[in-house]
Amino acid sequence: MTLLSTGTDYETLAARFRPIFERISDESVAREINRTLPYEPIRWLKEAGFGTVRLPREKGGDGASLPQLFHLLSELAEADSNLPQALRAHFAFVEDQLNRPDSAQRDRWFNRFLDGEIVGSGWTETGDVALGDVITKVTPVENGWRLTGEKFYSTGALFADWIDVFARRSDTGGDVIALVSTHQSEVERVDDWDGFGQRLTGSGSTRFRDAFVEHEHVIDFAERFRYQTAFYQQVLLATLAGIGRAIERDAANGVKNRRRVYSHGNASAVRDDAQVLQIVGQISSWVFAVEATVERASQALQAAYEVHADTDPAAIVQANERAEVASSQAQVVASELIPRAATELFNALGASDTRTSKALDRHWRNARTIASHNPVIYKNRSIGNWRVNGVSPVYLWQIGNGS
Structure with missing residues (x-):
């Protein structure tokens, strides 16, 4: 019998985490200004079972659907956009396990997740x-494997x-x-990520010096779940939607509370200035459009997940193709x-809102980094x-030095 995570009551699920999101949000500007890595917020999320929301209820999780997971990640990104990206590899590995047949090995991973253990990333070499x-x-x-090499862009690895x-x-x-377990001296994690955005994602260099890997923990890459590229992208899209929610929030609050006005403005209070209100409305509409688009793509991924055990190969190919196109x-x-929207925010506010103490520039820097x-x-x-010639989208790619 295939156990599927097809959804739960979202408001009940989200209510469990929203107080944590609020705590995360309260300190997000201070973390940004001081470049304080979010070890503590990650711990709060782990202790609350955030990493297990996709596990089937029969296995101790919440049975959340993919649209529910991505909506939850958007809420988290509104609080601090670094955190969903830091957890991207974890949720992708959970998804990989969800696509595998039930087994004792899969249950061991599920139990690790239930114990609060999380997974980070180590894919890209520079x-x-x-x-x-x-x-x-x-x-x-003789008793497993030894891993040697170095990775960069090791998102989430510092917390994993x-x-x-x-x-x-x-x-x-x-x-x-x-x-590979990070709890061994042969794994060195370095906080040397120097991007102008998403600076607290726990990315950077990871070095493996004959690190031990258990025999069963080496998996043929071809066996990874089929819609993985769309899934990884979808986490970034949910994060962008969350950044949009934060921009909309800060635009509305900034205008509502602003007292200084210009002599050539349209009202004695900024909150009544028609041109300023138009900007806030434009930001809100852009964010609405992105959230709706991300939601529709999430539904396509859920369809690809639900069909993974289908006996009809054509149905599997079709669902995965639709998921990849929708995510793109x-x-x-x-x-x-x-x-x-992150740029337009400053047309709704004023020069005083460019102060580093407010860190409003983080929205553009983080959004631009993710969009890259x-x-x-x-x-x-x-x-x-795909639309013109019926050519299947590119599912997997690599990056490296060209000829």
């Missing part, structure tokens, strides 16, 4: 790496108990995923509108090729 090459290697040893590492087998040359279309919309992931220009081309 430096002198040729396109298609993987320098990080796993080597079989496990790291999901893309590697290559030294014996067969096959590409694999290695799940949502990326095009969100990557355009949310950075625009997985180049949107290629998504537009892929969507067009």
